[in-house]
Amino acid sequence: MSRLKRLNHWVINNRSRIWILIIIAVLMVGCIFVSKLPRYVDMYKYILNAEVSLDNDDLKGALLSFEKAYELVPTELLEQEIERLNQLIKSKSNFLRGEQAEESQNYESAYYYYNEVNSIDEERYYRAQEKLPQIAEKVVESIYEQVEKYYEEHLYLLVIGRLESALNYNIRVDETLEKIDQYKDLLYKYYIDKAQSEALTYFDDPLFYQLFITSIDNALKYAITDEQKEYVLQLKDELIKTNIERYLILVQESHKIGDEIVAKKYIEQILSLDATNKDVFRLLEEISLD
Numbered sequence: 001m002s003r004l005k006r007l008n009h010w011v012i013n014n015r016s017r018i019w020i021l022i023i024i025a026v027l028m029v030g031c032i033f034v035s036k037l038p039r040y041v042d043m044y045k046y047i048l049n050a051e052v053s054l055d056n057d058d059l060k061g062a063l064l065s066f067e068k069a070y071e072l073v074p075t076e077l078l079e080q081e082i083e084r085l086n087q088l089i090k091s092k093s094n095f096l097r098g099e100q101a102e103e104s105q106n107y108e109s110a111y112y113y114y115n116e117v118n119s120i121d122e123e124r125y126y127r128a129q130e131k132l133p134q135i136a137e138k139v140v141e142s143i144y145e146q147v148e149k150y151y152e153e154h155l156y157l158l159v160i161g162r163l164e165s166a167l168n169y170n171i172r173v174d175e176t177l178e179k180i181d182q183y184k185d186l187l188y189k190y191y192i193d194k195a196q197s198e199a200l201t202y203f204d205d206p207l208f209y210q211l212f213i214t215s216i217d218n219a220l221k222y223a224i225t226d227e228q229k230e231y232v233l234q235l236k237d238e239l240i241k242t243n244i245e246r247y248l249i250l251v252q253e254s255h256k257i258g259d260e261i262v263a264k265k266y267i268e269q270i271l272s273l274d275a276t277n278k279d280v281f282r283l284l285e286e287i288s289l290d
Contacts, residue, residue, distance in 0.1 A: 043069045050081075059089045084120065091118035095128055102131070107138045111169065136169035140176065151183070156190065159183050160222070184222045191219035192235065199239040203246055209269055212239055240273050248279055 050065035063085040070078040098113035114135060117128040143166045150158045160183060166176045195215035202208040216236045223229040247266040254263035270280045 039072045043072045046072070057092075059085055059092060063089065087118050088121050091116075091121035091124060094118075095121070095124040098128065098131070102135065107135050107142060111135045111139055133171065136171045140166045140169055140172050144179070147179070147183070151186075156187050156218075159187065181224060184224055188219055188222040188224070188228060191215045191222065192232070195219060195235065195239065199243060203243045204250075206265060206269070209243070210272065244270050244273060244277060244279070248283060251280075251283060 046065045046069035050062040050069070053059070053061035053065060063082065066078055066082050066085060070082060094113045094116040098110045098117070101107070101110035101113060111132065114128040114131050117125050119125050143162055147159050147162050150156070150162065160180060163176055163180045163183065167173060192215075195212045198208070198212035198215055202211050213236070216232060216239070219235075220229060220232045223232055247270045251263045251266045251270075254260070254266065267280060267284070270277055274280075
């Protein structure tokens with residue numbers, strides 16, 4: 001007898017048992033469904049509550065309802081909706097902060113928060129995007145005013161950095177770049193004059209004799225053209241050379257009158273400006289021979 005015939009024979013002889021097994025399986029599935037039915041009903045209620053909250057722009061209320069629905073029946077769709085609501089809540093918070101900052105005329109903060117509004121928050125995103133150019137205009141104008149005050153108050157190190165921050169707003173860019181070059185030229189000339197004055201004024205000051213080098217470095221920072229940069233480096237060499245020549249004379253004069261402490265001080269100043277200066281080493285040999 002073939003396997004198929006044996007199977008048919010077994011089914012015919014055990015029909016009652018098979019029906020009992022089918023009925024038991026159906027009852028088990030039904031019991032499982034009935035036991036879970038209340039959870040699905042409650043989940044649906046929470047989803048309806050969430051929809052009502054969304055209609056009223058109550059994002060936190062909607063989030064709470066979706067989270068409760070997810071606790072009852074965890075699904076990927078509910079998880080995605082919870083993630084989307086968290087993004088919307090943050091976006092709404094940024095928009096409201098932008099409005100508050102705008103009302104208090106804190107335009108830089110307003111620009112920042114409006115720029116952080118998420119594109120999935122369609123209505124607020126559209127309103128924020130409309131506001132950004134107007135806010136940017138006010139920010140840049142405010143920066144121009146601040147820069148003028150910084151310059152008048154001799155806060156030169158703040159000037160260029162503040163102007164460069166205006167470029168982040170992508171408005172009046174050419175005007176800002178022109179102002180940057182103008183102020184760089186002004187600061188370049190200022191620090192050139194300052195370095196020359198300090199080299200002369202403080203050359204005999206044990207604390208500030210190197211102060212002119214800081215001004216030289218600042219002048220180099222604000223130099224725009226290669227010619228300006230080359231001039232600054234040449235000026236630095238000239239000022240160092242001139243001061244070293246003065247110190248060499250003072251070393252000799254101090255040595256002649258027997259004031260070795262003062263001579264040593266000037267030698268240290270020479271070496272701090274030029275550690276390989278041949279003249280000072282030759283002078284040291286002459287002094288030691290004496």
